[in-house]
Amino acid sequence: MNEPLLEVQDLQVRIGRGPRAVRAVDGVSFVLHRGETFALLGESGCGKSMTALSIMRLLPRPAGRIVGGSVRLDGQDLLDLPERDMRQVRGGRIAMIFQEPMTSLNPVLTVGQQIAEVLALHKGLRGRAAESRVRELLDAVGIPDSARRMKEYPHQLSGGMKQRVMIAMALAGEPELLIADEPTTALDVTIQAQVLELLQSLQARYHMALLLITHDLGVVAGMADRLAVMYAGQLVEQATRADFFREPLHPYGRKLFEALPEMDKRGRPLTVIPGTVPPLDRPFTGCPFAPRCDYRMARCEAEPPPLHRIDGREVRCHLYGGEVHVPPAPERTAPDRPRARRRSDARSPETPLLEVRGLKVHFPIRRGLLRRTVGHVHAVDGVDLRIGQGQTLALVGESGCGKTTAGKAILQLLRPTAGSVRFDGTELTRLRGEALRRRRREFQIIFQDPYSSMNPRMMIRDIVEEGMRAQGIGRTARERHARARDLLLRVGLREEHLDRYPHEFSGGQRQRICIARALAVEPRLIVCDEPTSALDVSVQAQILNLLSELQRDFGLAYLFITHNLSVVGYLADRVAVMYLGRLVEEGPVAGVLEAPLHPYTEALISAVPRIDPEQRREIIRLEGDLPSPTRPPSGCHFHPRCPKAQPICARSYPEQRELRPGHWVKCHVAG
Amino acid sequence: MNLARLGGLFTTLLGVVTLVFFLIHWIPGDPVDVMLGESATPSDRAALRHRLGLDLPLYRQYLRYLHSLAHLHLGTSLHDRRPVGDLIAERLPATVELAGVALLITLAIAFPLGTFAAARHHTPWDRAAMTFSLLGVSIPNFWLGPLLILVFSLWLGWFPVSGREGAGSVVLPALTLGTSLAAILSRMIRSSLLDVLGEDYVRTARAKGLDDRRVLWRHALPNALLPVVTVIGLQLGSLLAGAVITETIFSWPGIGLLTIEAIQRRDYPVVQGCILFISLAYVGVNLLTDLLYRRIDPRIRTGTDR
């Protein structure tokens, strides 16, 4: 373990040319030993992917270039190697897997061909020998029926399978170092758990070093031996996992922890990191984090902090430069029990604002000359929901489970196939035309993608006023302008933003504008469809805080559609869990998250990476992928993947049972 | 190929046939005038009208027309009383020869040029290739044709000025026809390849340690050329249509020249037959490329499990 495998020294990467070139990586140094897992942790745009690509010398051409430093593999500087020798390293000694398994495989070559290519190049294996090795590799990454799968094309595989193929391809060269760039970010949480576990076991088996690039503290906690935190192109802190999770030294690292939504933080605002990441197209005169830092001193603006070494850790911060008093890290242990906040968590409300019964949305599959309907996609297949005034119901599920479709159908943006949606006593499914249009001011929606949810050709003023105009709110233009201004201030933007266009704003700011647009018509219910999943953790905290403030001030009810269970714990009163078009469990948030009844909910919760590194919990591993909603499995839809399945589960769909007050489940086995 | 596509094809064909019928019937002036001359007596004219079925209501004429089409009768030339089908069959080989050679020239220019430009993106080579292609797109073939004649026939005497005699006679018309198509196609290949070179799977291929040539030939080009296949089908169609002007310039005795001659003589059945034939050939070629595309793209060939 003494000789490092990889040694990166003072790496400098620029994107673009001239004086405004972006300093994507600005003096990064770290070492990585054989068999070790080292995590690079940071938010989007911090330069962590560029660091990884530099090691492979695969920076985007021609914009990106390495302008300084060294990358030594076993003492040999890779930056000095001729391209020809570097190709021997790529895929041979160092392999890499990427974030997007969907687009990282070549669509016109079979899986087998793509793996065999590496074998031919680095191992000289061809023909039958290569074929049997491909099968071994596919078996090793847990792809069943490898003989058949190797002849398939990428589009015939699910996302999780594709990432397994990518891993098999990386293993084919028997690398000493595997670089994994956000390997599970595009995957559902249960699939993520499978892939992370696979990476860990393969690493142990082949004694590889693993460089893990991620934004997810939970993934780091479960995987890394050591880690570095990256901010604005620099490493601001390096430590072992245990040290870092016990007490992060750099103020940025601390903030990241505090910004995480968790059930423990319910009822009080999350810590946010004010402001945004600084532009990287000029050298910093001081600490890049200084403008956003609570411990800012005069020195921080004036001179860049040096790297301080403290007990085997490294931190780049003036706080640790001598006699200055170091404030203790805020307490992260001793979680408060979730306190009862605004109103009782435990029971369904007596008079619901929204009551959904038997909601179904089936999309016909048409084939043939006469466009006959040959089947249906059962996107939503009988969903019952109730939300009270001022309450938050979280609708949780993995991608493709139908939760977004359900949200749209409730708002009548998509007409349900069957079922009833009563809003404050009115049956929405029967409303048509003008009556429905008038009523729309009472229920609004916020989307996941803040980029496509605003018309790029409209100014912010017009975007915020659109609903007022449609609903006749504000008699004069002046009144509407005044209201638009107030709303913008309310969501934390400034008056001068009114006359700008959407492309001038960051993701978080756009999401604020979308919230203002929805608020403009004074709704009582807002469907929030994954409103923070496109945002970084620090920005996510800002939006979550805003949403809960608005709920308090305006008595809003939220239907919060998400796949992120930690957000649920922080924000929701009740939780409904959806699987393949149906709800499998619903109950108060504490009950569902801490003592789940349905095996699927249990697996889902266990699969969420925890940031508590001491507490190693058993992950309930789900086999296989989400089945197709065209032909759902017989009986309980979940039984083919369920670790507790009984014979009866394959025969009949379980009835709804209320096992605890206000907490029910659809499962033969539970309880 | 499924029934829905077959049904769509049928309605398209019916639409084409119908459009051509009405097009020809809107022509101001009476075919009878053309056949008999201005001096014919009213009774002669009436007799001829009756014989040609022109006194029938329009819908009956339309049905008669469909009926004869179904029996592959394209009518008879007013000019020399020969069946239109025979005239077309006579001229077809010339047009096929011209279009075929032009297509070869197009492909021979466009593939290397487009690929080269994309592989050397942001270099003077790329800019030179794209300048050439821009010039090619902007030069009309009825000007390029005379220029080529001036230089290669009149000044250098390498090729005949016009007509279809001797092996060299096809060169200039084919070059005229192929140039603009090569220009369009090379731009398309370049932009398609540039898109593909930015894809994640190309980065994956590089990360495997493959060299640039192999990345280009095995990973990028097959993906980049898939959409181009469809374009080549459309191109072949415009070759057929572009032949009308090119054949006129070079007096190349193909279907295009036949069409223009018939228009000048107001020989309506021939005009109708030619337009119908070229359009149907166009539809046919596009159908074939579409089927080919379905064969070679694994995403369509193997269907989607998910």
Added chain:
Amino acid sequence: MPLSVFIVVLWMLAGLLAPLLPLHPEAIHLDRILAPPWVAGGLGYDDLGRPLLDRLLMGTATSFHVAALTVSISAATGLLLGSLGGYLGGRFDAVLVRLIDVFLAFPGILLAIALAATLGPGIDNVVLALSVVGWVGFARLARAQALSVREREHVLAARALGTHGPWLLFRHVIPLVLTPVLVEATFGVASVIIAEAGLSFLGLGVQPPAASWGSMIREGTRYLLVAPHLVLVPGLALFLVVLAVNLAGDWLRDRLDVRLREPRP
């Protein structure tokens, strides 16, 4: 402003002003028959002794007139029908798609030739023939664009706010469809200029006394060896203008793309 845009503006000005200038395209100078520019001055004289410069300018007026009208008519028709079809869907869209398919089953220039032959010569008929062919491409583009815009979340958000249908179409759909249609229209100008000249070259376009670059080339081909300037002069004008329009189209596309492109993380 790039050179190409300058040439295009020059072409437009010449096209607009040519009818107002004291030109004599029909004046016959028997002593200057087939005289090249370096002998007789100007741009030379044709087989009847008419001044090529005057005829070229009149031809500019023709090409501008036809291009401006044809592209406006077909782009506007295509934009409206295509956006409506893509946005509304349903039966209207189904009929539109069939219609587009039928028109696309003809190679464009062939249909224009057939129409021009049917309608007879004349500048208005050329515009009509080229517009009947031209709208299809715009409609297809607009429809495809509208289909994807319709799925954007701001359209859904506007519906959720209770926005009226026509407002949705004109405020949320058409402005986003407009940009690619505008770029396409620039390239459309180039192809219409070529098509008009092509029809006139075949004798199906404008008729004397109106002049067209296409008919000038056609007449010139008879004297290719003795007086190549008859073909070179109008051909070069045509080539330069088309080249400039194509370049201007590229330039416009790049500029508009920058505004459309949104920063993504």
